[in-house]
Amino acid sequence: MWKSVFYKEWLKIRWFIIGYTLLGILGIGYLFLALKHSFAFTGGKNVWNTVLFQGYQFYGLFKFVPLAGGLTIAVAQYLPETINKRLKLTFHLPLAGNRALLLMQAFGAGSLLVSFLIFFGLVAGFSLIYFPIQMVTDGVITILPWLLAGFAAYFMVALVVLEPNRIFRLCYSLVGGFFLTIYFTSAGTAAYAPANSGLFILTALLSIAFVFSAYRFRKGEM
């Protein structure tokens, strides 16, 4: 049965996730072309110098890409469920309790994870060509909150979209919007190292947030 749930979710998001991933890959390709160009024209030692001592992040443009992905996939997945209250159909399915919802969420988050892993793999892989492991690790520490923000955005948008009451949707959006800024506090490379594990836990907690508004949707809270 989970296969069918995944099938429906795939039908909703497939073009979005494929398009987003392709765009992301192209974007990363561009970043590395630019990096290669820098290496050729300014010289490796100068690039390293700016990265190590002047806070240059060649992947900086990537900052809001995971966030955009999370927002897009959440809207693509959950907005169609709210039209004509179609989510009711899912609640009729012979699945225990919130299982259907959690499967939907798992698929969306899983798709995002695949995209992010592809991005991450490409960035880390290419970086290792040009930089030693310490610098790549620092870059990973820096990128990690942005990736987590992508998931957090996905979870929170699901929460907002499913909420039946307009005023509460606004409240949730406010909380969500301000909360997401925590992932983007202006900081230097690798500065997020101590906070990443806490952020990871918070993001993981958010994954079941939407069960609350789905429940309100189901109980006719209008």
Added chain:
Amino acid sequence: MEKISRYIMVFIAVITLTIFLPKLYWMAFEKPVRKPFIQYSCINNEFMIQRTSEKKWEDTKGKQYSREEYEQMLPMMFFKQLLASGTMPDSIKGTALEMRAISREKSFFRLKANEIDAPKPGLYPLFESRSGRAQLELPDDFFRITWRIEFIDAATNKIQEEKSQMFSAALFHKGFSFPTKTISGLPTPRKSCDEGYLILDSKDQLFHLKMIKDKPFVKKVDVPEGLKFRQISCVDFKNKDFYAYLFSDKNEIYILTQDDYQFIKWPIDEYDMSNCDLKIFGDLFNYMVIIEAEDHIKAIALTADYQLVEAFTEYWKTKEQLTEGKIFASLFPARLSMASENSKFIRFYFTPSKGFDWVFLNILLMAFHFIWLSRRKVRLKNHLADLGIVAVCGIYGLIAIHFFKNKFFD
């Protein structure tokens, strides 16, 4: 699961509010602190205080000066101005004033608390110390120290095996115990000359590493028994008296003299490096150490050979101690912030409010919520947790539990 989901969102909302409500509050009500600029006058042996925003120049006894009088008291600092206006004295304290000496002895050093608690790059350029060139050039490789020292060519990202082995052997033979605790130096070509790096190994032994004519120069520096350094800041001063300022884990300040590697402890005990900013002005006659804390500025004057002359402290009320701060402490139980002034790391910085005035508001809010609940004829048993949240989290809790309504059907 719905209830857990709701409590998670309440928790997230509380965290968000704990960050942003105080932020908004201080954005509205915080007043800037006008810190005075303090220097020691070698003319009248007084601390001269400049209050820029009030356009006041005075000394610690309250005597007021005009701007010109003030500058005359600090000839080392304003020698260009005094030369231009023709009021530069020929000698001070029997010492004839010679421009080159003044310029050579002038130094400025600054260390902020957030530079100490900050991510470290891990890779550094080791310059050729005796290149024979007027300008230093960035080397082609950078080094890191793990279980050995490795030089990696930046253009190819490959380890220079021969060089790495040569330098590793040199360190090893001097008793270096890998890996390293800190690597300190000036990793920029914009300095007058290169003095390499001061490196603490895993056993807190101090080594001086340089590259001279492509060969390793390693000197093990004898550190006095029991002295552990937390921060080493290398300097590039014209007088070349010392390599670096070193700060021990007991907040002591040392210098390491050039060439003979002697540690000289400065007579300063009031420096808390985790929470204060440090500025050290050096000139022909004195060293001026300025320690800026949250609620005071301490100025300590030393002679040119590091003896204590005098100290002066000025206190002010922090924002927490002013009326706005007291109101804050009665409204908000605590504050959460991702960034800190004293660190470059991002953490969940949690600061409880001083005192317990906020407890009154919490109880009031709890009562208010209780009345609100009884009007709605709900079963109180289901709302005990909410009341608890308001009791502990105060206004943050009250807002959070209303944003995420406690309405369940069983």
Added chain:
Amino acid sequence: MIECNNLTHHYGEKLVFENLNFQVKEGSILGLLGKNGTGKTTTFNILNGFLQPTGGQCLVFGEDTQHLSPQTKSRIGFLIEGHIQYSFMNIHQIEKFYSGFYPRWKPAAYWELISKLNVPPGQKISNMSCGQRSQVALGLILAQNSDLLILDDFSMGLDPGYRHLFIDYLREYAKAENKTIFTTSHIIQDMERLIDDVLIIDFNKVLVQSTVGEFRSNFRRFDFELENDETDLKNERFIVNIEKVKNKVELYTYSSESEVKRYLDDKHILVSNFTQVKMELEDAFIGLTGKY
């Protein structure tokens, strides 16, 4: 199969119905009739588990509708008002989707209905006409092969051809496989062709709960003309409803012709042209609940 006890619901302060009691027996086809606003959709929402009634309880297969187990849900086919479906799918995708949930899925039942549509295989349901979409929704319900069908307004948006088609299918299917159906529709002639039993609700109460046959035979309409226009018959107990235009009267009652005539004689009310009018279900419904 379905049992609702003392069902009460309010929307805020407003009462929808109170102490509603009814049952749907296995193998029967029960139609729910009522004017707009009497709580038909509310009842369906409660049966779906989408609304928590302010009082009382509904049981389906012995389980509280607010907490149906997955096994029970697989035995119930729901049609949501408006034939709502995941219309971003096409006819193949949607069949593939639902078939994964129901072990007793009968694709033939779906495709038989769908083959009557002339749509290209890749066409999204959202791009179909209202009637075509309804056919898809109904085909899915039939393919699910559930024991109980709960259909909220199955005829909404359908034109007569589709409606007749569907009713025929449904009734044949239900009787052949001993399915139970609980349904409602605005088009009472459709209901008449489909249902065995009827449940008529009005604001706050159940008016009729019996077989269609019984209701039609017990509930009668008598037309006559009054000699005296001024005669007021409204408050008589045996009169369920009365429509009076000048001296022409339509009288709706459960009483027999003789009982009515005896009453009129007793009250010395002179009438002429007294006839019993045969009613279809729709007429009976309007007679029972009144024109607006």
